[in-house]
Amino acid sequence: MIQAIKDLAYAFVPSGRLIELVDITLVSVIFPLTFSLNLYYIFLIPMEFFFFYFCNLGEVVLFNIFYEVFTVCTSIVAEDNKGNLFHGRNLDFGLFMGWDVKNKSWIISEKLKPLVVNLDFKRNNQTVFKSTNFAGYVGMLTGIKPHIFTLTMNERFSLDGGYIGILEWILGKRDGMWMSFLTRSVLENAHSYEEAKTRLAQTKLLAPAYFILGGNQTGQGCIITRSRLLSIDMIDLKLGRWYVLETNYDHWEEPLFLDDRRTPGMKCMNQTTQKNISLKTMYDVLSTKPVLNKLTTYTTLMQVSEGKLESYIRDCPNPCMPW
Numbered sequence: 001m002i003q004a005i006k007d008l009a010y011a012f013v014p015s016g017r018l019i020e021l022v023d024i025t026l027v028s029v030i031f032p033l034t035f036s037l038n039l040y041y042i043f044l045i046p047m048e049f050f051f052f053y054f055c056n057l058g059e060v061v062l063f064n065i066f067y068e069v070f071t072v073c074t075s076i077v078a079e080d081n082k083g084n085l086f087h088g089r090n091l092d093f094g095l096f097m098g099w100d101v102k103n104k105s106w107i108i109s110e111k112l113k114p115l116v117v118n119l120d121f122k123r124n125n126q127t128v129f130k131s132t133n134f135a136g137y138v139g140m141l142t143g144i145k146p147h148i149f150t151l152t153m154n155e156r157f158s159l160d161g162g163y164i165g166i167l168e169w170i171l172g173k174r175d176g177m178w179m180s181f182l183t184r185s186v187l188e189n190a191h192s193y194e195e196a197k198t199r200l201a202q203t204k205l206l207a208p209a210y211f212i213l214g215g216n217q218t219g220q221g222c223i224i225t226r227s228r229l230l231s232i233d234m235i236d237l238k239l240g241r242w243y244v245l246e247t248n249y250d251h252w253e254e255p256l257f258l259d260d261r262r263t264p265g266m267k268c269m270n271q272t273t274q275k276n277i278s279l280k281t282m283y284d285v286l287s288t289k290p291v292l293n294k295l296t297t298y299t300t301l302m303q304v305s306e307g308k309l310e311s312y313i314r315d316c317p318n319p320c321m322p323w
Contacts, residue, residue, distance in 0.1 A: 064137055065166060071141065072323065074261050074291050075152040075212035077221035078243035078269065078277045085221060087150035087214040087302040088282040089142055090314070091132075092295035095323055104318060105294055112297045113313050121188070129187040132300040132311040139180025142300045143187045146307025149196050149215050152300075153183050154246055156208035156226065165206030165228055176206040176228060183211070193220045200224050201231035210246045216304045225250060242274040259323055265291045279303060279310070287314075290321035 075089040094108035103110075115134040120127055131143035144150045165176055177185075182203050190196040193215030200211040201224050211224040222236035223246045235244055235251060247262045249255040255262050268285040269277075279301045286292065286299050293316055300311040 060136065064139060071153075071155045072248050072259075072295060073141075073152070073154040074245070074247050074265055074286065075154055075210075076243060076245045076265070076269065076282060076285065077150070077212060077214040077237070078282065079218060079221065079237055079274070080242075080277045081274050083218040085150075085214050085216070085304050086277060086279055086282050087144075087152065087212070087221075087304070088279075088286050089152040089212070089300050090286050090291060090296045091141060091298050091300070092293065092323065093297055094295055099322070104320075106322070109295050109297055116298045116311065116313050118309065118311055127307075130307075130309045131187070132298060132309065137180075138184070139178060140184040140187055141180055142311075143183065144302045144304065144307065144309045145187055145190070145196075147216055147304060148191070149193045149213060149220075150302045150304050151183055151187060151196065151200075151214075152212045153179055154210040154212065155248055156210050156250075157248060158208040158227070169206055176204045178206055179209045193217070197222065197224070201226070201234065204229055210248070212244070212246050214302075214304060223251065243269050243277070245269060261291050261293075264288060279308075283312075289316065290323070292316050293321045293323050295323050 072092045072095055073090060074092070075087075077085065077087045079085050092109075093112060094106040098107035099105075100107050100110070112134055115136065117133055117135050119131050119133055121129050121131070127146060129143050129145045131140050133140065133142070140151075140153075142152050168174075169176070182200065182205065186196045186199050190199060193213065197213055200213065205226060205228050208228055209226045211226065212222075213224065214221045219236065219238045221244055222234055223244050224231055225233040233250070233252070235241070237244060245262065245265050247255060247265070248259075249262065265285060265288070268288050268291070272281045272285060283299065283301060292299075292314060296314045296316060298311050298313050300309065302309050
């Protein structure tokens, strides 16, 4: 996976200066941060032999940063007519990061699929939260705090986007939080849906984002639309809605006509109906093209009342949209 990212970097900057920046500069700025401590204790020590021989810390940092700026997704929280809450998501990754003409697939997306893992984070031998993740990635994009809340994060495209925040961070302005580290902190430390909602809405970020949050009581489901500085909008399951669905566009704006996963996703949800929504039917919705596409690496389904998280590595048979 890291070699594929390096190959892509060389394609854009043949001189190798980008790789040099990663190997030297990123390492020099990473150690003073809490991020480096998380990365070291959680990830490097158990795999120190592997990384000693095969890659350096700068490349591992790059591997983690990529998810902050290249993730496109579909997330849904729905409530059935008995008050049961279901949360599903497709994680789409690798847009414009190398197309394999022969296999009609995205190179990075295919490299990621073998790295998909389900993780169970424990404290004192008790589960604190579960997540679907990529091996080597220390942030959280998808997770459940059993019986309390479920959480996914989607990228939000904005001119004041992640690239600016990351550049500011490298240059020393570090008052914003990495999106996926905020979700990890919330999954680990928040004790209720409302507490999670407040932290996701108010914490300053490095990049704009959508946080899709589900709770454990009727009406507890929302989409939090974030700028880097604050929450600019929030919609929830109240006011007559039985589901909320987010791709990568503000809900009050029309999606890009070349990337409209919202309309077919909502059409499938409406045809499913509230009476028939379940993990199985939500999987069917997330398997409908172009909600399922060539970028889709995995589908995760969560049911908070059961503490259930299940994930599926995905393939989109041809003919299939590239995104």
